[in-house]
Amino acid sequence: MNSLTDRTSVTRRRTPLNRSQIAGFWGAWAGWTLDGMDSFIYALVLTPALTELLPRSGYAATPANVGLAGSILFALFLVGWGLSFIWGPLADRFGRTKVLAGTIFTFAIFTGLAATSHNVWELGIYRFIAGVGIGGEWALAGTYVAEAWPEDRRKMGAGYLQTGYYAGFFLAAALNYTVGVHYGWRAMFLTGAVPVVVAILILLRVKESEKWQKAEARPVRTKPLREIMGPVYRRRTWVACILLTIAIIGLWAGAVYEPSAVIQLATKAGMAKNDAIRTASLATGLLSIATILGCLALPPLAERIGRKKTLAIYFLGMAIAIVGSFGWAFYLPNGLAPFIAWLFVLGFFGGNFALFSLWLPEQFETRVRATAFAFCTSFGRFVGAGVNFLLGAAVLHMHTLGVPVALTALVFIVGLFVIPFAPETKGEVLPQ
Structure with a gap:
């Protein structure tokens, strides 16, 4: 009996993390958190x-011009976000920690420089380059945690890591209520320069992953971008691209239009403008909390039933939640409370992104892992950006945002038919 108890305790005991692994995780998590904060600062x-910079650029600060300039700057940011795939080959060649620090330096410095903008052109350039840095952080952070953490911990590490992005939303909102209200938009951009400290910490205290060091020691040099498009990896690369694109379309559809939907419903319910805005902020907080819970619940489920079945459950949950919130509750006579209740469901299944932090590193060998991660996420961002702009046009054409957003549920149904073509990696160790 005692021997059985001893074996059970040994089985359940997890490999302890060393100081470098702990510092590396918190550096990656903090970078991802500040990444989310930086993204949300721009929206706030x-x-x-633009009201201040448009007149300095020769344009009147009318609502139409603010909206147009905002769309153009958002497009520039998304293009920079998509171009972030350049970090992947650099990380496969020069190491995870150096390049991870480089992505954080890039988005932090150019976010801080945005505070010095004299016109919209300067702001556009700074946001474009910041987007290149922001887009690369997830791929590098996910790759590092997967390689640096012990095999029995790395799956849960992926879930922990993904919570950082949504924690960044809270941080940005808190800064806006304090720094932004009292010191203005330039001070908000200056707070985005704080991640430089995290980058320095990563460079000074975090060791390179042993898996990358072993791969780097091999005499054979590869061209990782060509290899992930070669016969060995081509299918899983494109399947991952499609699945990530679907996830990104759903994220942006819900995140971009959720505040507007809540404000419309709150106004319809008789709330004053300020109260409606506060309600939208609370609803966004609920959505973020639910997404964090979804991220934490996903790794144990993926270990129990497999990666493909887990993603299918989350995709199906997203489809149902999008239809329930934007297709049904949004059109109820008193739809505010039901809509917000559906947002919790939408947020929880939006945690599907944690699966990609866990699953993508398992599908590629060390020598091409960062390149594959960065390429797949960048592809999804480019396509997702295009779909998001089409969605905006549909909202303008139909004079309602409920039905166009609800239709994005269809892409998750398509995803259910794509998932079987992906490899199942449950029970497999991270490939060398």
């Missing part, structure tokens, strides 16, 4: 920044 300060 867009209107006051």
Whole structure:
């Protein structure tokens, strides 16, 4: 009996993390958190920044011009976000920690420089380059945690890591209520320069992953971008691209239009403008909390039933939640409370992104892992950006945002038919 108890305790005991692994995780998590904060800062300060900068650029700060300039700057940011695939081959060649620090330096410095903008052109350039840095952080952070953490911990590490992005939303909102209200939009952009400290910490305290060091020691040099498009990896690369694109379309559809939907429903319910905005902020917080819970619940489920079945459950949950919120609750006579309740479901299944932090590293060998991760995420961002702009046009054409957003549920149904073509990696160790 005692021997059985001893074996059970040994089985359940997890490999302890060393100081470098702990520092590396918190550096990656903090970078991902500040990445989310940086992304949300732009949404919060867009209107006051453009109201000041448009007249300095020779344009009147009318609502139409603010909206047009905001769309153009958002497009530039998304293009920079998509071009972030350049970090992948660099990380496969020069190491995870150096390049991870480089992505954080890039988005932090150019976010801080945005505070010095004299016109919209300067702001556009700074946001474009910041987007290149922001887009690369997830791929590098996910790759590092997967390689540096012990095999029995790395799956849960993926879930922990993904919570950082949504924690960044809270941080940005808190800064806006304090720093932004008292010191303005330039001070908000200056707070985005704080991640430089995280980058320095990563460079000074975090060791390179042993898996990358072993791969780097091999005499054979590869061209990782060509290899992931070669016969060995081509299918899983494109399947991962499609699945990530679907996830990104759903994320942006829900995240971009959720505040507007809540404000419309709150106004319809008789709330004053300020109260409606506060309600939208609370709803966004609920959505973020639910997404964090979804991220934490996903790794144990993926270990129990497999990666493909887990993603299918989350995709199906997203489809149902999108239809339930934007297709049904949004059109109810008193739809505010039901809509917000559906947002919790939508947020929980939006945690499907944690699966990609866990699953993508398992599908590629060390020598091409960062390149594959960065390429797949960048592809999804480019296509997702295009779909998002089409969605905006549909909202304008149909004069309602409920039905166009609800239709994005269809892409998750398509995803259910794509998932079987992906490899199942449950029970497999991270490939060398």
